[in-house]
């Protein structure tokens with residue numbers, strides 16, 4: 327049941343707030359990558375919205391690529407052991423890589439990914455994430471571009487799902503406990 331009225335608790339970041347912040351991040355990225363042609367790596371599926379919106383706000387010439395990864399581990403918590411479900415199409419040797427994520431929760435997925443992409447000989451590897459749960463971070467991760475630091479709550483929308491639902495919402499909202507309880 328996709329009842330926006332009762333399934334969602336509170337809108338944490340409105341569509342307007344998200345788009346305004348992404349515009350700021352895009353400007354920052356443009357400044358940092360002047361004269362460069364970075365490969366943007368979106369992490370499927372959550373990052374689809376951020377990649378689409380961020381890249382349209384940027385002027386830097388980019389190459390768009392995607393990876394799909396899956397965290398091994400029990401239950402819903404990621405373990406940091408990652409399996410590649412879909413690898414990059416491009417060779418990133420000597421290239422500037424910008425990983426784009428919807429959210430950093432534990433940071434374990436990204437810390438594995440950064441190590442993996444550096445091992446392929448990328449010249450630089452930086453991270454842009456729309457959201458970061460600061461309290462939930464276990465990995466020591468250097469994140470260059472962050473949209474919003476949010477509380478450690480179950481959030482959906484703007485790419486983020488609960489059982490594959492709610493990804494299409496243009497805003498970020500907390501899920502009412504009765505939905506996942």
Ligand code: PRP
Pocket residue numbers: 369370371372373396397404427428429430431432433434435436486487
């Ligand atoms: C979510 C989210 C990040 C990752 C963050 O993806 O989109 O990719 O978890 O978790 P971490 O910081 O604890 O590693 P998920 O594995 O749910 O796949 P999805 O993007 O397809 O929803």
Ligand code: MN
Pocket residue numbers: 369370371372373
């Ligand atoms: Mn994801």
Ligand code: MG
Pocket residue numbers: 372486487
């Ligand atoms: Mg998910």
